[in-house]
Amino acid sequence: xxxxxxxxxxxxxxxxxxxxxxxxxxxxxxxxxxxxxxxxxxxxxxxxxxxxxxxxxxxxxxxxxxxxxxxxxxxxxxxxxxxxxxxxxxxxxxxxxxxxxxxxxxxxxxxxxxxxxxxxxxxxxxxxxxxxxxxxxxxxxxxxxxxxxxxxxxxxxxxxxxxxxxxxxxxxxxxxxxxxxxxxxxxxxxxxxxxxxxxxxxxxxxxxxxxxxxxxxxxxxxxxxxxxxxxxxxxxxxxxxxxxxxxxxxxxxxxxxxxxxxxxxxxxxxxxxxxxxxxxxxxxxxxxxxxxxxxxxxxxxxxxxxxxxxxxxxxxxxxxxxxxxxxxxxxxxxxxxxxxx
Amino acid sequence: xxxxxxxxxxxxxxxxxxxxxxxxxxxxxxxxxxxxxxxxxxxxxxxxxxxxxxxxxxxxxxxxxxxxxxxxxxxxxxxxxxxxxxxxxxxxxxxxxxxxxxxxxxxxxxxxxxxxxxxxxxxxxxxxxxxxxxxxxxxxxxxxxxxxxxxxxxxxxxxxxxxxxxxxxxxxxxxxxxxxxxxxxxxxxxxxxxxxxxxxxxxxxxxxxxxxxxxxxxxxxxxxxxxxxxxxxxxxxxxxxxxxxxxxxxxxxxxxxxxxxxxxxxxxxxxxxxxxxxxxxxxxxxxxxxxxxxxxxxxxxxxxxxxxxxxxxxxxxxxxxxxxxxxxxxxxxxxxxxxxx
DNA sequence: CTGAAAGCGCTTACAG
DNA sequence: CTGAAAGCGCTTACAG
Numbered sequence: 268x269x270x271x272x273x274x275x276x277x278x279x280x281x282x283x284x285x286x287x288x289x290x291x292x293x294x295x296x297x298x299x300x301x302x303x304x305x306x307x308x309x310x311x312x313x314x315x316x317x318x319x320x321x322x323x324x325x326x327x328x329x330x331x332x333x334x335x336x337x338x339x340x341x342x343x344x345x346x347x348x349x350x351x352x353x354x355x356x357x358x359x360x361x362x363x364x365x366x367x368x369x370x371x372x373x374x375x376x377x378x379x380x381x382x383x384x385x386x387x388x389x390x391x392x393x394x395x396x397x398x399x400x401x402x403x404x405x406x407x408x409x410x411x412x413x414x415x416x417x418x419x420x421x422x423x424x425x426x427x428x429x430x431x432x433x434x435x436x437x438x439x440x441x442x443x444x445x446x447x448x449x450x451x452x453x454x455x456x457x458x459x460x461x462x463x464x465x466x467x468x469x470x471x472x473x474x475x476x477x478x479x480x481x482x483x484x485x486x487x488x489x490x491x492x493x494x495x496x497x498x499x500x501x502x503x504x505x506x507x508x509x510x511x512x513x514x515x516x517x518x519x520x521x522x523x524x525x526x527x528x529x530x531x532x533x534x535x536x537x538x539x540x541x542x543x544x545x546x547x548x549x550x551x552x553x554x555x556x557x558x559x560x561x562x563x564x565x566x567x568x569x570x571x572x573x574x575x576x577x578x579x580x581x582x583x584x585x586x587x588x589x590x591x592x593x594x595x596x597x598x599x600x601x602x603x604x605x606x607x608x
Numbered sequence: 609x610x611x612x613x614x615x616x617x618x619x620x621x622x623x624x625x626x627x628x629x630x631x632x633x634x635x636x637x638x639x640x641x642x643x644x645x646x647x648x649x650x651x652x653x654x655x656x657x658x659x660x661x662x663x664x665x666x667x668x669x670x671x672x673x674x675x676x677x678x679x680x681x682x683x684x685x686x687x688x689x690x691x692x693x694x695x696x697x698x699x700x701x702x703x704x705x706x707x708x709x710x711x712x713x714x715x716x717x718x719x720x721x722x723x724x725x726x727x728x729x730x731x732x733x734x735x736x737x738x739x740x741x742x743x744x745x746x747x748x749x750x751x752x753x754x755x756x757x758x759x760x761x762x763x764x765x766x767x768x769x770x771x772x773x774x775x776x777x778x779x780x781x782x783x784x785x786x787x788x789x790x791x792x793x794x795x796x797x798x799x800x801x802x803x804x805x806x807x808x809x810x811x812x813x814x815x816x817x818x819x820x821x822x823x824x825x826x827x828x829x830x831x832x833x834x835x836x837x838x839x840x841x842x843x844x845x846x847x848x849x850x851x852x853x854x855x856x857x858x859x860x861x862x863x864x865x866x867x868x869x870x871x872x873x874x875x876x877x878x879x880x881x882x883x884x885x886x887x888x889x890x891x892x893x894x895x896x897x898x899x900x901x902x903x904x905x906x907x908x909x910x911x912x913x914x915x916x917x918x919x920x921x922x923x924x925x926x927x928x929x930x931x932x933x934x935x936x937x938x939x940x941x942x943x944x945x946x947x948x949x
Numbered sequence: 950c951t952g953a954a955a956g957c958g959c960t961t962a963c964a965g
Numbered sequence: 966c967t968g969a970a971a972g973c974g975c976t977t978a979c980a981g
Contacts, residue, residue: 293951393654
């Protein structure tokens with residue numbers, strides 16, 4: 268590969284001058300500039316970023332640690348990161364913990380996670396990334412996972428209990444509140460809820476949103492209308508069977524994710540309950556599968572792309588020394604109305 | 609950040625010696641080594657890879673260009689790349705063309721694509737990646753997309769017509785042959801096929817596999833049993849309606865992807881045709897959605913993870929100067945038997 | 950307007 | 966066994 272010295276020799280100028288025209292700085296005579304530009308064009312010269320990074324002590328590179336790239340939320344978030352990075356000429360160094368692949372839903376504790384993260388974290392620091400985005404696959408507290416370091420970190424799809432850490436998430440409470448309100452306003456007064464595992468922060472927030480929406484609409488909370496599943500399709504099916512065969516059959520079921528909502532659809536179908544005439548079903552997450560159920564599932568769309576975009580935008584602000592007013596941001600979700608409600 | 613000079617000063621040795629113990633080379637007295645190691649440990653020193661890369665003219669970094677990260681095949685392939693990269697201490701620079709997001713299924717021609725790829729390609733070269741993996745989202749000929757350069761490239765989930773280019777793909781023909789044979793051996797003699805758009809190489813290969821499987825099993829090819837859809841759910845539904853309402857109702861339908869197979873399931877359900885007793889349905893791709901249909905869809909699993917792993921493995925072999933015997937590799941798919949067959 | 954020189958943090962023959 | 970010095974490809978005050 269040609270280097271700046273080669274260009275200088277060909278143009279019969281110094282490397283300083285070549286550097287100046289490459290970076291549009293300093294005064295360079297128009298004739299000299301054109302001559303250099305022509306040569307650069309001719310031999311298709313590409314400046315060596317590694318050398319530049321070393322000299323400038325700036326790599327224009329962001330490290331991404333994703334807990335599992337194969338989980339549905341990760342690609343969209345990274346897509347958002349990529350888009351912004353490309354527009355602003357940042358590069359992305361991607362590392363993947365493969366947590367779900369290794370452990371499934373049985374998350375290891377923070378200490379085990381930390382041991383797995385360590386080598387990736389060090390690799391990124393060695394590569395002199397200017398900041399790190401940590402993408403969780405489950406909303407939870409990952410406090411203490413990453414060691415202290417002067418490299419700024421933004422957490423997304425997870426958070427830490429440290430007030431000074433920056434995180435970008437979505438508003439679970441409001442999404443659940445809105446979905447429940449939507450169902451009520453559509454005329455479904457008996458709204459049941461199929462929750463995910465209750466050790467999850469999401470499940471808490473969504474439960475609260477559900478309850479408050481009932482209250483705001485003057486409806487009574489009915490404990491018989493709340494069932495707890497384990498986020499999987501089968502549990503949605505079972506819980507729906509319980510609900511739909513019970514005495515007070517609900518007219519709508521809000522499931523805390525699209526998988527369990529799929530189980531609800533199956534249960535309704537087997538019981539010959541017409542959706543949405545006799546039963547409205549609402550999911551959560553807007554996973555790809557939700558639009559392939561029959562009927563197509565109404566659901567809550569997560570702002571994944573925006574989470575990625577705002578994560579990197581915020582991170583670059585920190586790198587640039589700006590002060591971040593809101594350390595914990597929660598973006599809004601969107602209701603997607605399809606055929607099940 | 610501390611540098612090698614700081615370590616040298618603290619240990620009262622030269623930077624050369626520190627470098628030697630860091631890299632386990634040269635003779636260093638045991639005492640000196642321990643002393644240096646201790647200091648490195650204490651101040652948690654991390655060598656600056658950027659400086660090392662510049663000096664060594666080796667970055668240990670691979671560039672990945674993915675046509676669209678959000679399309680179902682990409683994350684698994686990258687997962688395979690990541691796993692191997694981590695084990696072998698390579699870093700991954702990820703860039704994303706976002707082709708599907710921008711154009712959907714209406715792929716732009718190679719010239720348009722090239723213009724989009726150019727900046728990403730140059731960014732990677734500037735960063736001195738040692739090789740590039742190009743991940744397509746559709747099996748097709750991408751000849752001429754990437755400019756000539758001395759940086760080695762491996763194509764996966766796509767190919768070029770240039771015999772000297774390296775590509776890693778899967779064996780569409782054999783997968784289709786096997787799926788068809790499987791259905792026949794299960795006792796389904798009248799196997800229909802719902803094809804994707806015929807301008808696709810995959811569709812051709814899968815069609816040939818289907819035909820040859822019929823022949824090998826002594827069955828006659830029946831043109832009425834072949835319908836052409838557009839890869840989408842709705843087209844699967846329509847084609848299935850045609851087939852199932854026709855005079856000679858098939859006893860099995862092989863759809864060229866899981867989306868169209870979903871449409872087949874819906875059609876069968878509406879016509880009250882029992883799956884799999886009266887009709888077997890087989891899909892292709894093993895997308896997440898396939899295991900959430902009712903009944904769960906039997907399908908062909910693509911070796912995505914392996915494609916990623918073998919892509920980077922092959923690429924690193926090229927970088928290391930080894931000669932690659934097979935330039936065009938096709939990995940085997942696996943049949944996933946679920947409830948629809 | 951242009952260039953000589955120092956320096957970013959490493960590695961590596963080479964000398965002692 | 967250890968160190969001085971050159972050099973990887975850039976940028977940037979500074980001098981002229």
